[in-house]
Amino acid sequence: MTDDGPGRGNPRGLHFITDLANTLQDDPEADAPTLQALLERHGGPPFRLTDTDARELRRAARHLTPILDTHDEDRAAEAINTLLDHHPAHPRLVRLPGRPWSLHTQAPPAAGLTHWLLSTCALALGLWLSERGTCAWGRCAAPGCDRFFIDTGRRTPQRYCTPRCATRVRVAAHRAQRADE
Numbered sequence: 280m281t282d283d284g285p286g287r288g289n290p291r292g293l294h295f296i297t298d299l300a301n302t303l304q305d306d307p308e309a310d311a312p313t314l315q316a317l318l319e320r321h322g323g324p325p326f327r328l329t330d331t332d333a334r335e336l337r338r339a340a341r342h343l344t345p346i347l348d349t350h351d352e353d354r355a356a357e358a359i360n361t362l363l364d365h366h367p368a369h370p371r372l373v374r375l376p377g378r379p380w381s382l383h384t385q386a387p388p389a390a391g392l393t394h395w396l397l398s399t400c401a402l403a404l405g406l407w408l409s410e411r412g413t414c415a416w417g418r419c420a421a422p423g424c425d426r427f428f429i430d431t432g433r434r435t436p437q438r439y440c441t442p443r444c445a446t447r448v449r450v451a452a453h454r455a456q457r458a459d460e
């Protein structure tokens with residue numbers, strides 16, 4: 280899994296986690312080609328997922344959703360530490376052709392899929408929590424949308440998954456206000 284690392288404002292490993300959680304929220308039985316495409320979108324290691332692999336990934340991903348759903352730093356830290364206890368990350372610096380050195384966890388087949396997914400994601404969430412000091416992630420507050428997002432803003436906490444949802448809520452509020460006038 281490629282990640283530009285903490286402090287560079289481009290937490291791609293984290294966006295992989297929310298993309299995975301949102302994909303499985305939309306379709307809890309997301310199949311191998313869907314998950315394969317998701318991995319490739321995020322620069323994941325190029326291995327072919329079988330149906331068994333897809334099932335394993337779907338099951339492992341269930342450990343991540345409760346972390347994305349909490350805003351209690353202590354509980355998030357405890358859950359991340361538990362994942363790291365069970366799935367130690369063993370990160371290494373790797374230099375891919377034409378790219379700067381970047382930190383990677385051991386990829387399949389050397390690591391099992393569950394181990395790879397949970398160690399990579401726990402490390403990314405742990406680095407993000409330690410950098411931000413808060414659970415800088417959440418679920419969209421727009422009506423009819425409960426997609427997960429990573430809060431990369433520096434000022435007020437993010438409430439919506441995308442500018443699109445934020446605009447939708449603003450327009451609806453504006454219309455309601457005008458109807459009252």
Ligand SMILES: [Zn+2]
Pocket residue numbers: 419420421424425426439440441444
């Ligand atoms: Zn939304």
